[in-house]
Amino acid sequence: MADYRPTFSSNRLNALAKGIGAKTYLEIGVWKGDTFHNVDTALRIGVDPSPLFDWKASLNASTHFHPMKSDQFFSSEAGRYRFDLAFIDGLHEYQQTLRDFFSTLALSRKHAIWVIDDTHPSDYFSAMPSQGQAFRGRAQYGNESQAWHGDVFKVVLALHDFLPALSFCTIATGGNPQTLVWRQPRKGFKPRFGTLEAIGRADYFTFADNIDLFNLKPEEEALAEAIAGANADGR
Numbered sequence: 001m002a003d004y005r006p007t008f009s010s011n012r013l014n015a016l017a018k019g020i021g022a023k024t025y026l027e028i029g030v031w032k033g034d035t036f037h038n039v040d041t042a043l044r045i046g047v048d049p050s051p052l053f054d055w056k057a058s059l060n061a062s063t064h065f066h067p068m069k070s071d072q073f074f075s076s077e078a079g080r081y082r083f084d085l086a087f088i089d090g091l092h093e094y095q096q097t098l099r100d101f102f103s104t105l106a107l108s109r110k111h112a113i114w115v116i117d118d119t120h121p122s123d124y125f126s127a128m129p130s131q132g133q134a135f136r137g138r139a140q141y142g143n144e145s146q147a148w149h150g151d152v153f154k155v156v157l158a159l160h161d162f163l164p165a166l167s168f169c170t171i172a173t174g175g176n177p178q179t180l181v182w183r184q185p186r187k188g189f190k191p192r193f194g195t196l197e198a199i200g201r202a203d204y205f206t207f208a209d210n211i212d213l214f215n216l217k218p219e220e221e222a223l224a225e226a227i228a229g230a231n232a233d234g235r
């Protein structure tokens with residue numbers, strides 16, 4: 001049996017799973033499987049077209065894996081599942097991540113929580129939709145950093161402006177920032193961008209100028225807020 005090491009993501013996901021009594025966990029983008037194999041729920045489902053682990057050796061009654069792109073999964077296999085907890089960490093593109101989010105929304109239970117990775121780009125190049133363009137652009141300035149978050153940050157702008165029945169906050173400490181989402185109406189809802197077209201045009205400077213929308217919190221506070229919101233009565 002391979003040795004899968006806990007990650008900051010699996011630690012956060014297990015805290016959330018415990019807080020809402022999650023039975024079913026979905027991970028979009030599993031890579032080497034370290035986070036996936038360390039999330040402790042009765043059923044975990046992984047989706048990745050290019051997994052870097054022996055996924056066939058992992059299959060059993062509580063571990064399902066679908067070696068395919070998320071779009072294919074949601075348009076074929078996913079309908080038989082209902083999710084309590086979803087980790088969206090596949091292709092780092094705005095449209096794809098938004099599609100993954102909407103697809104899980106349609107198959108989620110009421111108290112579900114989502115963890116969306118890569119919502120907080122580290123610099124201008126990191127926020128570019130193309131990984132190659134980001135690395136080439138940075139290299140022109142003598143910086144060889146391979147950080148790349150893509151334009152996933154726009155998903156948070158879209159949630160903010162178009163889904164007032166959902167609440168979210170972003171973990172700002174203890175590892176890569178990640179945005180937590182749960183069903184709870186956002187009081188005082190007021191769109192800021194107005195159109196999906198304006199959000200599509202956003203760049204790193206839009207992100208930096210609107211950082212307040214991300215609702216940044218220390219890790220423990222963010223996890224506690226998501227759990228309390230997801231469990232709240234009268235929603």
Ligand SMILES: C[S@@+](CC[C@H](N)C(=O)[O-])C[C@H]1O[C@@H](n2cnc3c(N)ncnc32)[C@H](O)[C@@H]1O
Nearest residue numbers: 029030031035047048049050069070089090091
């Ligand atoms: C950053 S890694 C995931 C890391 C993993 N969640 C973890 O915590 O260890 C991104 C993964 O997304 C996968 N991926 C890329 N496009 C995808 C898609 N359309 N659907 C699902 N997974 C995808 C890649 O193959 C890669 O393994």
